[in-house]
Amino acid sequence: MSRVIVVGAGVVGLSCAVRLLEGGHHVDIVARDLPLETTSSVAAAIWYPYRAFPFERVTGWSATAYTEFARLAADEPDEADVGVRMVEGTQLHRERTADPWWMSAVPGLTRVTTMAEPYVDGWSFVTPLIEMPVYLRWLTSRVEGLGGTITRMALNGLPDQADVVVNASGLGARLMAEDPSVVPVRGQVVYVEQVGLDRWWLDGDGPTYIVPRSKDIVVGGTDEEGEWSRTPDPRTAAHILDRAAHLVPELRSARVIRHKVGLRPARGQVRLEEVGVDGTRIVHCYGHGGAGVTLSWGCADEVAEIVGRR
Numbered sequence: 001m002s003r004v005i006v007v008g009a010g011v012v013g014l015s016c017a018v019r020l021l022e023g024g025h026h027v028d029i030v031a032r033d034l035p036l037e038t039t040s041s042v043a044a045a046i047w048y049p050y051r052a053f054p055f056e057r058v059t060g061w062s063a064t065a066y067t068e069f070a071r072l073a074a075d076e077p078d079e080a081d082v083g084v085r086m087v088e089g090t091q092l093h094r095e096r097t098a099d100p101w102w103m104s105a106v107p108g109l110t111r112v113t114t115m116a117e118p119y120v121d122g123w124s125f126v127t128p129l130i131e132m133p134v135y136l137r138w139l140t141s142r143v144e145g146l147g148g149t150i151t152r153m154a155l156n157g158l159p160d161q162a163d164v165v166v167n168a169s170g171l172g173a174r175l176m177a178e179d180p181s182v183v184p185v186r187g188q189v190v191y192v193e194q195v196g197l198d199r200w201w202l203d204g205d206g207p208t209y210i211v212p213r214s215k216d217i218v219v220g221g222t223d224e225e226g227e228w229s230r231t232p233d234p235r236t237a238a239h240i241l242d243r244a245a246h247l248v249p250e251l252r253s254a255r256v257i258r259h260k261v262g263l264r265p266a267r268g269q270v271r272l273e274e275v276g277v278d279g280t281r282i283v284h285c286y287g288h289g290g291a292g293v294t295l296s297w298g299c300a301d302e303v304a305e306i307v308g309r310r
């Protein structure tokens with residue numbers, strides 16, 4: 001069994017740490033931002049493969065995570081503890097659209113036949129909704145319960161005092177892996193009060209998404225590549241709510257609770273591979289774009305499999 005340092009305490013680092021600890025490895029997480037301060041805590045979060053590549057690997061990782069989230073929703077005794085629910089919802093399109101490339105990862109996706117203008121096409125399916133503050137707390141307690149640790153520390157390079165280092169630093173991989181191909185894709189969201197919504201909605205235009213949670217609703221969004229500002233823009237928020245109200249008119253009068261912005265760590269392809277640096281095994285796992293939650297368990301399984309090879 002190996003001594004492993006995981007760099008990063010977002011959904012990717014925590015999920016990798018859980019799988020490695022379950023495999024019997026000694027794991028310590030080091031991170032500049034603790035779980036509730038990460039980009040992961042801003043995710044809506046709906047299981048949906050978005051802005052992550054390549055298609056084939058993303059479909060496989062997504063399918064694994066779908067199954068694991070469905071298991072957590074069914075097996076965890078209290079939904080309020082884990083924050084995962086299986087919820088049906090609808091994605092609508094303004095023009096005829098081919099089946100989604102990730103369709104094989106989702107059981108039971110069906111075409112919608114009746115819809116209001118301007119929509120002409122769409123599909124419905126049941127998917128995991130993950131309430132990130134709750135879920136990140138659950139992942140943290142799982143790491144600690146299995147004997148792992150989480151230490152706050154801003155690094156200026158990957159550590160070299162371990163058998164294996166897992167680099168799950170998200171956008172931080174620009175520095176940690178000297179990889180300028182990881183770029184921010186800014187996402188702004190508005191949280192509004194729960195108005196009794198129990199389905200999710202998506203419209204690729206915008207993009208627009210509406211994700212109901214236990215006490216509020218996350219309404220998004222934006223995807224601005226190369227934009228680093230984490231300051232919410234009031235005009236963007238108004239535009240987001242206006243677009244969303246076309247899908248769910250009750251949102252027009254819903255009370256706004258707060259605004260948030262996160263920077264998705266996007267890359268031409270997710271980087272998940274082992275490299276050797278001066279005798280230390282480095283397993284890179286970053287660049288999950290708009291789908292870090294959706295890919296989390298699939299990538300964590302693969303990282304654990306790579307670490308266990310020797």
Ligand SMILES: Cc1cc2nc3c(=O)[nH]c(=O)nc-3n(C[C@H](O)[C@H](O)[C@H](O)COP(=O)(O)OP(=O)(O)OC[C@H]3O[C@@H](n4cnc5c(N)ncnc54)[C@H](O)[C@@H]3O)c2cc1C
Nearest residue numbers: 008009010012032033040046155170172187262292293294
């Ligand atoms: C508005 C919005 C909505 C989203 N909605 C969804 C969704 O519905 N579904 C979905 O699947 N995904 C969604 N995403 C995408 C998802 O949030 C990301 O893909 C995911 O959070 C990436 O996780 P990560 O663990 O790789 O990175 P992060 O959560 O960013 O974590 C990176 C970790 O690395 C640490 N780190 C970085 N640099 C250093 C350093 N120098 N030293 C030490 N530590 C360092 C950080 O402190 C942090 O702990 C959304 C994103 C946004 C912004």
